[in-house]
Amino acid sequence: MEFLRPATWREALAVKAAHPEAVPLAGGTDLMVEINFDRRRPERLLDLSRLTELRDWHRESDTVRIGAGVPFHTVIDRLAAELPALAMAARTVGSPQIRNRATLAGNLGTASPAGDAHPALLVAGADVEVASARGTRTVPVEEFFLGPKRNALAPDELIRSVAVRTATGPQQFAKVGTRNAMVIAVCAVALALHPDTRTVRAAIGSAAPTPLRAREAEKFLNGVLAEGDHWATGRPPPPAAATRFAALVAAACAPVDDVRGSADYRRHAVRVLARRTLDRAWRARTSTEGAPA
Amino acid sequence: MGVVPPPAGLTQRGDTAPDASGGIGESPHRPDGVLKVTGDFAYASDLWHEDMLWGHTLRSPHAHAEIRSVDTAEALALPGVHAVLTHADLPAATHYGLEFTDQPVLAGDRVRYQGEPVALVAADHPETARRAAARVRVEYAPLPVVHDEATATAPDAPVLHPDRDDHHAAHVPHPNVVHRQPVLAGDPTHAVADVVVRGDYTVGMQDQAFLGPESGLAVPAEDGGVDLHVATQWLHVDQRQLAPVLGLEPERVRLTLGGVGGAFGAREDLSMQAHACLLALRTGRPVKMVYNRHESFFGHVHRHPATLSYEHGATLDGRLVYVKGRIVLDGGAYASSSPAVVGNAASLGVGPYRVPHVAMEALALYTNNPPCGAMRGFGAVQACFAYEAQMDRLAVALNMDPVELRRRNALTQGDTMPTGQPVDAPAPVAELLRLVRDRPLPPPRPWEVDGGVDPRALPGGLARSSLGEGIVRGVGYGVGIKNVGFSEGFDDYSTARVRLAVVGGEPSATVHTAMAEVGQGGITVHAQIARTELGVSRVGILPADTSVGSAGSTSASRQTYMTGGAVRHACLAVRAEVLRLARDRLRRGERVDWRGDEAAWNDPGLRLVGGEVVTPRGEVLAALADVLGDEAIERELEFRHRPTRPFDRATGQGPGHVQYSFCAHRAVVDVDVELGLVRVVELAAAQDVGRALNPRAVRGQIHGGSAQGLGLAVLEEVLVGPDGTVRNPSFTDYLIPTILDTPPMPVDILELADEHAPYGLRGVGEAPTLSATPAIVAAIRQATRLPLTRVPVRPEHLTGT
Missing domain, CATH: 3.30.365.10 (Aldehyde oxidase/xanthine dehydrogenase, molybdopterin binding domain)
Incomplete structure (x- = not known):
């Protein structure tokens, strides 16, 4: 196994162009498990951990740009106000030691259907900045996940950063695992209210081949909220509508039966979480903005 | 050269408080505690020898298959590979086992569970060993899988061990039943109850999940024997099983305990012990083997999964009249300790209750599931889940508080167990x-x-x-x-060697046993016992090895009772010798400065306290260091609990x-x-x-x-x-x-x-x-x-x- 350690981002891109099969290594919390358990033996590892420029994050006008080397603990410590759903999701990743090393970009690179960050990115709105020696392009996070552990990166591309839209309203993330900590998601739901556009976004994780937005449910709820003038009045959506919304989120699932949970349970739990996250988010909106008359 | 061992000769002092002696009843710090918390404790996986090779095990991907052929040529051709062993290369006995000798060291013509060892590799790097194992070509022909009671005892079920010669073979109802034990008391057939509840229960397969995977280092010795440093629960039972497999006299198979990261029953059976020794003897080089977590799941037995059916009958005022129960334990592919687990499940199957009429039956199956054996609770865990669920069900049926129902039927001293054994x-x-x-x-x-x-x-x-x-x-x-302890007539004993001598002017004790310290705190207790019995502060604990007699297993909740008992036993013998020595010296007139007359020195209540010989009334007769002088007193003694007997095969x-x-x-x-x-x-x-x-x-x-x-x-x-x-x-x-x-x-x-x-x-x-x-x-x-x-x-x- 060849261990490649580029000193600069430009060099990293050149190495990746020359060796498209080289597997990028940042925190190593996914990759090293695969290697240690002999499930994967890449011929070349491309170590990005020396590239300090990847560890930066900064606020832009309406987004936060997170470098590919930023670990989850930074998201939790520094970005919880701007990116609440992502910070909540980050808090459920592994153990403190894992969160110190594991990166947001690594989560995207692995593209597991159970990746904790993904539903949060989907509801917040995010663009993945990917680069190669050929140039740089931006992939909306909705288009990034192609299948279980498959993403939109070309063989010579690396993730440079993720630009996540700053929250304009309450966001929620909730996940089900069969243990009370350090557990891979059986399923997860993220939900964001966007008062600026008067829309709601909902996304599911670990309940379909890829993380995905529950667009039918969003459309239904957006219609209900518009029709009932809920954005202006602040009144919560009617319980029957919230129930219907939760059922539509569950209907977006295409889960599997596996050792972590049955498909039926995943559908059921996504429905419960969808209802809970909607209620929580709407309650938070009411309490932060005061109860309109 | 030599093995880099785990910390040895742990010397402990009674240091919890200025006025504490560090004896029994106190809670002195464990000597391995800080090392473990700071990451400095050397586990068996940290063992190192400078010219050692790494062993690797090739395991079966099938739960049940015939092995048609094994070709090792490609593996042997890989540079860095020193040996590849298969069943055909075994030098002596080909099978081992705790109770039945039914488990192949390496599979011969048949594998009976997924993960069964088929071949071994020794190479100069663990990665090379792994790659070589992947190049061993094994041709399997899958066989039908036996996975529960129905498939195991069907008329046309494949018999997993057709040539059984174990002591239960003759009286089991089916050759795929390892052992069956009924327990009958009173007249369960005619017993009549006001209220009856029935229930069927299932217990899943639990893993011991110790944190330190199987590991050890085998070093070939000049005398043709082998020194094995290993994380185990019972050095001498490993030795007993290894010697025939290696074709060596037991004295030439010497074991020393490595640092153990938990056990809970999972280290009672052999894992890598025979494999590392075989590779070491074949190559003439030290061989280290360490499992990773994945391999560990296949490298040790688990807790028996069980299905349990119970019927409880009671009077309207909540007195148990009868309990009928049937417990089916899945023993997996090999017997391991299944017979003893069956004995426990059957004899403890009604729980801590007084029941006049009992019909219990427990049995263990041979299946193609992972082998199951010892785990903390050992047959009593499965039964307890079911009989306690039944007690709650009965409480509901009687409209009675569940604690009150239990208290009305609670076992107490003087009662009789369903086995007829009095609770004394x-x-x-x-x-x-x-x-x-x-x-x-x-x-x-x-x-x-x-x-x-x-x-x-x-x-x-x-x-x-x-x-x-x-x-x-x-x-x-x-x-x-x-x-508590080994049951059913097993000759259960432990051995301790205790030495008392003056070191640096201070009387000091040394305790040597073969007890496996697996994290339970046994060595701390041994030092406490020595301090209490010998009145010393400083106690050294020698590394556990087979140069001293067997301590029995660190299991069955038995080590403080058994090896603690042996240490106490040996300490008392040392103390008696100290006092005899003192009386001799007095008689010879050597020490006229000592206090007390002959009667005082002959008082059977003399004790050693705080480094002094003390009378029952607390008078100090002499300093222990003075009595000992240059003498070192050592005693090695065995300790046995009171004998038990096997359960009757038909009635329990x-x-x-x-x-x-x-x-x-x-x-x-x-x-x-x-x-x-x-x-x-x-x-x-x-x-x-x-x-x-x-x-x-x-x-x-x-x-x-x-x-x-x-x-x-x-x-x-x-x-x-x-x-x-x-x-x-x-x-x-x-x-x-x-x-x-x-x-x-x-x-x-x-x-x-x-x-x-x-x-x-x-x-x-x-x-x-x-x-x-x-x-x-x-x-x-x-x-x-x-x-x-x-x-x-x-x-x-x-x-x-």
Whole structure:
């Protein structure tokens, strides 16, 4: 196994162009498990951990740009106000030691259907900045996940950063695992209210081949909220509508039966979480903005 | 050159407090504690020899298959490979086993479980060994898989061990039954009850989940023998099984204990021991083997999964009339300790209750599932889950408080077990239940703090699945009975060598045993015993090895009783010799400065305290260092508990057990009833320990056992498919409790002496593992109103999905 350690981002891109099969290594919390358990033996590892420029994050006008080397603990410590759903999701990743090393970009690179960050990115709105020696392009996070552990990166591309839209309203993330900590998601739901556009976004994780937005449910709820003038009045959506919304989120699932949970349970739990996250988010909106008359 | 060993010769002082002696009844610090917390403790996986090779095991991917051919040529051709061994290369005995000699060292013409060792490689790098193993070509022809009672005992079932010659072979109902034990008492056929409840229960396969995987280092010796440094539970039973396999006299198979990272039963069978020794003897080089977590799941036995059917009959005022039960344990591909597990399940199957009429039956199957054997609780855990569920069911049928029902039927000293064995030591079952019931309940809604929500106090924790939504509280109780020590006529003994001499002007004791310190704190207790009996402060503990007699297994809650008893026994012999020496010197007129006349020196109540010879009235006669002078006094003695006898094959009658241990639990749970997630809020325990030699260690055992019971209740299961393959061999998917799953565990300790045991003590380690599980499940039942007949309880069971 060849261990490649580029000193600069430009060099990293050149190495990746020359060796498209080289597997990028940042925190190593996914990759090293695969290697240690002999499930994967890449011929070349491309170590990005020396590239300090990847560890930066900064606020832009309406987004936060997170470098590919930023670990989850930074998201939790520094970005919880701007990116609440992502910070909540980050808090459920592994153990403190894992969160110190594991990166947001690594989560995207692995593209597991159970990746904790993904539903949060989907509801917040995010663009993945990917680069190669050929140039740089931006992939909306909705288009990034192609299948279980498959993403939109070309063989010579690396993730440079993720630009996540700053929250304009309450966001929620909730996940089900069969243990009370350090557990891979059986399923997860993220939900964001966007008062600026008067829309709601909902996304599911670990309940379909890829993380995905529950667009039918969003459309239904957006219609209900518009029709009932809920954005202006602040009144919560009617319980029957919230129930219907939760059922539509569950209907977006295409889960599997596996050792972590049955498909039926995943559908059921996504429905419960969808209802809970909607209620929580709407309650938070009411309490932060005061109860309109 | 030489082995870099784990820390040896741990010298301990009684250093907890200025006025403490560090003797029994105190809680001196364990000498390995700080090392383990700081990461400095050397585990067997840290063993190193400068010219060592690395061993690797090739394992079967099939649960049941014929081996048509094995071709090692390609593996041997790989540079760096020193040896590849298959069944055909075995030099002597080809099989081993704890009770039956039925397990192949390497599979011959047939594999019987997924992960069965087929070939071994020694190479100069672990990666090379792994690659070489992948180049061994094995041609398998899959066979039909036997995976439960129906498939194992069907008329056309494949017989897994067609040539059985073990001592149970002649009287089992089917060759795929390892052992069957009935227990009959009273007249169960004609017993009539006012109220009858029936239930069928299932217990999943639990893993011991020790944190330090199987590991050891075998070093070939100049005399043609081998020195094996290994993490094990019982050095001498390893030696007994290894010698015939290696074709060596036992004296030339020398074992030394490596640093052990937990055991819980999983190290009672051989894992890599024979393999590393065979490779070392073949190559003439030291060979190290270390399993990773994945391999570890295939490298040791698990707890027997079980199906249990019970019928309980009682009077209207809640007195048990009869219990009928049938317990089917899945022993997997090889016998391991299944026969003894069957004996426990059958003889302890009605629980700590007085039952006039009993018809119990327990049996273990041979299947193509992973082999099952010893795990903390050993057959009593499975039964306890079922009989305690039955007691709750009976309480509902009688409209009676579940604790009151248990107390009305609680076993007590003077009662008789269904085996006919009298309970001749304290059995405070009712009192233990009272203690846990009378504790104040933890406050409701613990997640509400300062007007906000702390998700860590909720089911799901920081995953925020609930912020208070859907939570229902439940409370449940459980109590259990576990035997202590090896039962059914086994010649169970332990050996200790104790030496007393003056070192640097101070009398010092050295204790040498072969007891496997697996984390239970035995070496701390040995030093405490030596301090108490010999009145010294400084005690050295020599590394455990086979140069001293067997200590028996670190299992069955037996080591403080047995090796603690042996240390005490040897100390008393040393003390007697010290006093004889003193009297000799007095008689010869050597020490006229000593106090006391001949009568005082002949007082049988003389003790050694604080480095002095002291009379029963506390007068100091002489300094121990003066009495010893240049002499070193050493005694090696064996200690036995009172004998037991096998259970009658047809009736289960007989004094089969040494001692019983009792623990009761009250569990308080918060259940998210919509998502089926559970948080155990509090798990209170009460246990009679006879005498707490080290109260802190006793509490640690109760906490640890309770946590393991919690794991079985809501988390831990090795999932095996109908094809016999394991679906979750990793700590990613085999979930053990984290600190956020482990609640406060208040403990009440009773100390009612058992006059038959050293210091009146009672084995502690297993009883808390039994009752924690049923107490938690009872609490979940109360919260959800669901019958819940299976552990672990999964979210699917609570949500009907």
